[in-house]
Amino acid sequence: MTEPRNGSGTDRRRFLKGAALAGAAPAIAATTSVAQAQVAAPRHLPSALPPNAHQIAAETHTPGPIENRIGGKPGSDFMVDVIKTLDIKYTPSNCASSFRALHESIINYGDNKAPEYLSCMHEESGVGMAHGYFKVTGKPLMTMVHGTVGLQHATMGIYNAWCDRVPVIIIGGNDLDAASRPPGVPTFHAAQDINTIVRDYTKWDDMPTSLQAFAQSMVRGYKIAMTPPYGPVAISLDAGLQQEPIGAHNSGLYIPKFTMPSPPAGEMGAVKDAAKMLLAAENPVIVADRAARTPNGIRLLVELAELLQAQVVDQGGRMNFPNTHYLARGAGVTAQADLILGLELSDFWAVVNSYTDNGEHGIGYNSAKAKAGVKLISISSVELLTKANYQDFQRFQSVDISMPADAEATLPALIEAVKSQMTSERRAQNDQRAEKAKKAFADIRGRETAAAAVAWDASPISTARLCMELYNQIKDEDWSLVASEGNVSNWPNRLWKMEKHHHWLGRSGGYGVGYGAPASVGAALANRDLGRFSVSIQSDGDLMFAPGVLWTAAKHKIPLLSVMHNNRAWHQEVMHVQRMASFRNRPSNYGNDAGPIGTMIQNPDIEYHKLAESMGWWAKGPIKDPAQLGPAIKEAMAVVKSGQPALLNVWTQPR
Amino acid sequence: MKKLVYAALVAATACGLSSAFAGDATKGKATFVGKGCWQCHGYEGQGGSAGPRLANTQLPEDGLISFVHNTNGIMPPFSEKLISDAELSDIYAYLQSRPKPADPKTIPLLNLK
Ligand SMILES: Cc1ncc(C[n+]2csc(CCOP(=O)(O)OP(=O)(O)O)c2C)c(N)n1
Ligand SMILES: [Mg+2]
Numbered sequence: 001m002t003e004p005r006n007g008s009g010t011d012r013r014r015f016l017k018g019a020a021l022a023g024a025a026p027a028i029a030a031t032t033s034v035a036q037a038q039v040a041a042p043r044h045l046p047s048a049l050p051p052n053a054h055q056i057a058a059e060t061h062t063p064g065p066i067e068n069r070i071g072g073k074p075g076s077d078f079m080v081d082v083i084k085t086l087d088i089k090y091t092p093s094n095c096a097s098s099f100r101a102l103h104e105s106i107i108n109y110g111d112n113k114a115p116e117y118l119s120c121m122h123e124e125s126g127v128g129m130a131h132g133y134f135k136v137t138g139k140p141l142m143t144m145v146h147g148t149v150g151l152q153h154a155t156m157g158i159y160n161a162w163c164d165r166v167p168v169i170i171i172g173g174n175d176l177d178a179a180s181r182p183p184g185v186p187t188f189h190a191a192q193d194i195n196t197i198v199r200d201y202t203k204w205d206d207m208p209t210s211l212q213a214f215a216q217s218m219v220r221g222y223k224i225a226m227t228p229p230y231g232p233v234a235i236s237l238d239a240g241l242q243q244e245p246i247g248a249h250n251s252g253l254y255i256p257k258f259t260m261p262s263p264p265a266g267e268m269g270a271v272k273d274a275a276k277m278l279l280a281a282e283n284p285v286i287v288a289d290r291a292a293r294t295p296n297g298i299r300l301l302v303e304l305a306e307l308l309q310a311q312v313v314d315q316g317g318r319m320n321f322p323n324t325h326y327l328a329r330g331a332g333v334t335a336q337a338d339l340i341l342g343l344e345l346s347d348f349w350a351v352v353n354s355y356t357d358n359g360e361h362g363i364g365y366n367s368a369k370a371k372a373g374v375k376l377i378s379i380s381s382v383e384l385l386t387k388a389n390y391q392d393f394q395r396f397q398s399v400d401i402s403m404p405a406d407a408e409a410t411l412p413a414l415i416e417a418v419k420s421q422m423t424s425e426r427r428a429q430n431d432q433r434a435e436k437a438k439k440a441f442a443d444i445r446g447r448e449t450a451a452a453a454v455a456w457d458a459s460p461i462s463t464a465r466l467c468m469e470l471y472n473q474i475k476d477e478d479w480s481l482v483a484s485e486g487n488v489s490n491w492p493n494r495l496w497k498m499e500k501h502h503h504w505l506g507r508s509g510g511y512g513v514g515y516g517a518p519a520s521v522g523a524a525l526a527n528r529d530l531g532r533f534s535v536s537i538q539s540d541g542d543l544m545f546a547p548g549v550l551w552t553a554a555k556h557k558i559p560l561l562s563v564m565h566n567n568r569a570w571h572q573e574v575m576h577v578q579r580m581a582s583f584r585n586r587p588s589n590y591g592n593d594a595g596p597i598g599t600m601i602q603n604p605d606i607e608y609h610k611l612a613e614s615m616g617w618w619a620k621g622p623i624k625d626p627a628q629l630g631p632a633i634k635e636a637m638a639v640v641k642s643g644q645p646a647l648l649n650v651w652t653q654p655r
Numbered sequence: 656m657k658k659l660v661y662a663a664l665v666a667a668t669a670c671g672l673s674s675a676f677a678g679d680a681t682k683g684k685a686t687f688v689g690k691g692c693w694q695c696h697g698y699e700g701q702g703g704s705a706g707p708r709l710a711n712t713q714l715p716e717d718g719l720i721s722f723v724h725n726t727n728g729i730m731p732p733f734s735e736k737l738i739s740d741a742e743l744s745d746i747y748a749y750l751q752s753r754p755k756p757a758d759p760k761t762i763p764l765l766n767l768k
Contacts, residue, residue, distance in 0.1 A: 358727050449759035449766075454708055455701035456762060462701060468764040475767060489703035495765075571694070575705060578691045582731035588691060595694060654694055655703035 072245030075211050076105035079242065082215045082255050084114055086222050088142045088169070090133070090525065091115035092126040092552070094153075096146030098173025098189060101242035103144065115142060118525075118556050121548025123150045127157030127232075128518025129525065129549070130168040132482060135318075135505040136526035138294060140167040140225055147174035147194040147236065155198060156512040161232045162201035163346070163392045164317070164509020165290055165382065167225030168232040169218075170198070174207075175239035186239075195234045200389040203231035209238060211246060212253055219256045228263040228293065228406040229381040263293075266379055266403040266410035274341070274377050274401050275417035279426055281339035281375065284310040285329075287351055290317035291343035291407040295501040298322065300411040301343075307418050309433035310341075316493060317346065319504040324497050326434070326441040339375040342399075343407040348378055349395040362583055379414075381406040392510065448494045460651040461626045463565065467491035469629045470535065470563055473637055477533035479503070482523035485516025486539025486565045487572065489655050502532065513570075514545030521553045524560035524645075533640070535561045538647070540601050540608070541570040547611060553645045554616025561640045562647040563633065564608055566622070567654045574599040574654070612647040621649025677716075678741070683749030686742045690733065700750045706730065710753035719747050 068074075079102055095103060107117055120126040123145045130141035145151045151172045161168045175181035175190045195205035204224045208214040214237070221233040246253065266274075278284050286305055292298045301321050305312045311329040314321040320343075321328055334340055334351055342348050352370035359365040376399040383404035386393050403410060452464035467488055480502040481492055498504050505523055508515035516538055524534035543564075553560055577596035581588035593600035609621035618639040620632050629650060636646035687693055687700070695706030702708030712719065720743045726732050759765040 356729055358729060358731060446759075449762075450756070451702070451708065452765055453756040453759040453762055454710060455697060455699035455753075456756060458697075458699045458701065460698065462697070462699075463703060465764075468767075472764050472767060487704055489705075575694050578694055579731045582733055582737065585734050585736055587737060594688065595691065653697045653699070653701070653703070655697065655705045 070243070070245045072247070074101060074105060074109075074242070075214075075244050075246055076101040076242040077109045078211050078246055078253060079214055079218075079237075080105045080110040082218050083142065084110065085255050086218070086258060088115045088140065089529075090118050090129075091142045091144060092118040092120050092129040092522070093144040094120045094123050094126060094146070094150060096144075096150055096173060096189075097186060098147045098150075098175055098239050099144045099171065099237060099242065100173075101239065102171070102173070102237065105242075118552060120552050122546040123153035124157040124514060125518040125521075125546050125549040125552065127154045127161060127168055127170070128515055128546075129522030129552070131157065131161045131164065131166050131508075131515070132505065132519030132522030132524075133526045134166050134168070134230075134522075135519075136480065136482075136502055136523045136530070140169055140222070141522070142169040142171060144171045144173065146189060147172045148189050148191050151194055151197060151234075156510075156514065157518070158198050158232050158234075159201045159390070160508045160510040160512045160515050162203075162390075162510065164506065165229045165231060165344075166509065167230040169221060169225060170202075170232060170234040172234060172236045173239055173242070174236050176207075176209075177238075177240055181239065194236050198232075198234050200387055201232070201392075202234045203385065205234040205236070207236040207238075209241065211241065214241065215253065215255050219258050222258060223261055227261040228409070229385055230293075231385070263406040263409035264381060264384065264404075265413060266405035268413065270401055270403050271410065271413045272417050272421075274379075274403070275414060275421050277339060277375055277377060277401065278308055278310070278341065278418060279421055279423075281337075283337050284308055284339040284341060285313060285334050285337035286310050286341045286343065287313045287315060287334060287345060288317075288320035288343040288407075289315040289345045290320075290506070292318050292320045292501060293406070293408045297408040297411070298501055300408065300415065304411060304415050304418065306434075307415065307422070309430045309437065311437065314493075315345070316504065317344070317506045317509075319498060319501050319506075322497075322499040323493060324499055326438040328441070330444070335369055336371065337374055338371060339377070340370065342376065342378045342380070344380050344382070345378065346382070346392070347394040348376070348380075348397040348399065352376070352397065357579065358583075375400045377401040377403075379403040379405055379407040379410050452491065452495060455653070457626055458653065459624050459626065460567070460653050461624065461629060462653050463488040463655060464491050464495075465626050466563065466565065466629070466650060466652055467537070468495060469626070470537075470633055471496045472630065473633045474533060474535055474561075478531070479533045479535060480523065480527050481505070482527065482534045482536050482560070483507075483516040483520040484537040485513075485542040486537070486567065487655055488537055488565050488652075492537070502527070513542050516542040517545075517547065518549045520560060520562065521549050521558055524553070525556070525558045528558055533561070534559065535563065538562045538564050540564065540566045540568060540606065543608065544601070544606070548615075550612050550617055550645070550647070551615035557643055558645060559640045559643050560645045561633075561636055562612075562645065563636075564621070564647065564649050565652045566608060566649055567652050568602045568605060569595060569600045569654065571599075571654045608649040609647060612645075612649075616644075618644055618646040619649065621647075622651050623648060624651045678744035678746065678748035680745070680748040680752040683742075683745030683747065683752075686738070687746050687749055690738050690742070692746065695730070699753055709750050711755060712747075712750050716744060716747045719743060719750075 126143035130143050133141050145154050172194045174194045175186050206217040208217040217235055225233045305327045311333050312321045312327050313331050354369045355364050357364040378399045455462045520536035527534045574595040578588055588596045591597040609619035612619040632648055639646040696709050700709035720740050723733050
């Protein structure tokens, strides 16, 4: 049993505050003892207050119609004023009492525009949607979470955003005042410091205790999130601060102006040295992971690559380099490089070393895979922000030139430095280099299509067939592959024509599975507003972490074509457990399934098409015959073009 | 160790040993699934990001057998206890029985403009 609240059942803090403001001592006596009243006295209120404008008006004027019961503009209305200056278009969130006041202000005072509230079934979905949305628009969203339990749900999504260098603004409601917050559930859901669980993987967090501090915190948080390396920030919002009116102590409130920070570029001396080294190299290779933050990054990288006639390995953290360009290469070319320029690499060590998961004592072994003496240059903004606990910084790699700076912002200076140092002899070599590179490129393309042809008619459907049937239907649209979760042997990157920044959005960042479904919906929302066609390759394991986001897509009319790579397994783990069994020289126990117990999603098979249908999607499946796939995709596309999301449950080969 | 395995493979290939497949392709298919080979090589042995193509392999039969038992590269080895030579012969027959893929030039979806 929780203790009963005051007799009238109204919130005690609000009631007492109202009573104090009106100076109505008898009202206190009527409902609660003086001792209780002292115990429950609200914050910020000295024992005797001078009358404020509201009180004076109440006592000296004939009472007019009551504007509201809280005696002024609520704090959360001011918060909405602040948020509106940042032009945050949506707030995908799961509702909760700790931010009910801000919620109410957004939809009623703020007219549910900028931000528009989007209903989510899971906090991880809200963060994932914001993650995908940003990668299309370059603009962050805000998600509101219930301080403790909601933030606990949100954490994996936040970690993914952190690792993927994506800004997300997380607002966590928290009722701080232990003496005045409701007992029972709201107290279970309150904490001294809610952000402690995300502090290791957010760029910054805060707990403003006044409205003015909130205004500063929000604008500062936005700025920090939007300064490369981007990243999530968390702001804890006291329920009382949201609910109470803007009091006298908050007079003169202002909203700081936001100015977009410029990204940090490399120091000129280092840039010139890098240019010199690049020009001296026989076979320089550029490796890019999250280098192109914007479409301009692609243009710059093409310019640099052509200037040097250097091969480019796009690791795919973002769409960095057109895969149709004759200098585009797979990871293997780094083995022959005498210089590697790494741009925003999350793991430089793994570019020059390999790890084989097959050592003598049950652990793997390392070996070098680059040429001895290879020169290394790194430009990475992430080096400006390394935290201690989570290991997203990967192994330490020594390099010859280290520029902790944003790669895209540094490229213009590097291009200029290369141009100004380039000799005519070096320039003269370019035609020959280009000719050789074009020939090699054509050969690679031929090998890829030959590999794709193997098992073309197989059932379950090969991943190459899946991807090419899909590409065939979308290629004439302004398409965007919003996510490709699970592993389809990288066929889209190998065979689709990827040239624009929105053709490929990268992956989760932290490999926290469950990113694909919500990120697809968030990115599709962004593409909807931009008039683009969104398609997602959706794996089964990923979808089932929080499938409720399908409903969010239907509810908010977000068109998305989701084609499933349903290999009926957490297949990555199938192979891991098999590997362990082999090392240990014992047969793997499959139970009644086709793979190790605990790794298969079968018996019963999940009817994803029915799942999607139940949440307002058009859906079809299971499709096992490759001949049926093309026509089904065509049908689904027509639905998506009419504005409804559509899902195809396709049974696929494992990889 | 890895070098040794490859040396054996190359030698076997060079001498053109064992061209007749003694195995049974139907049994081989069941073993390929039952022992987990499909997991990294695909049900058809088509290969992908987790393992190379095995369908219509150029390896000689004893080269395949030796590789599976002894590799210490990225594929985990399967000892004689886990899979017998006879079972691997069946798998070999299964892999050789896979239809030859069409020339990619004749597949319109692999020639999209
Ligand atoms: C949150 C989380 N839980 C577990 C894992 C371990 N894990 C890595 S891949 C994977 C399987 C993913 O299955 P699916 O999305 O269907 O892709 P598939 O490997 O089958 O292509 C799992 C469970 C993880 N990375 N993240
Ligand atoms: Mg799967």
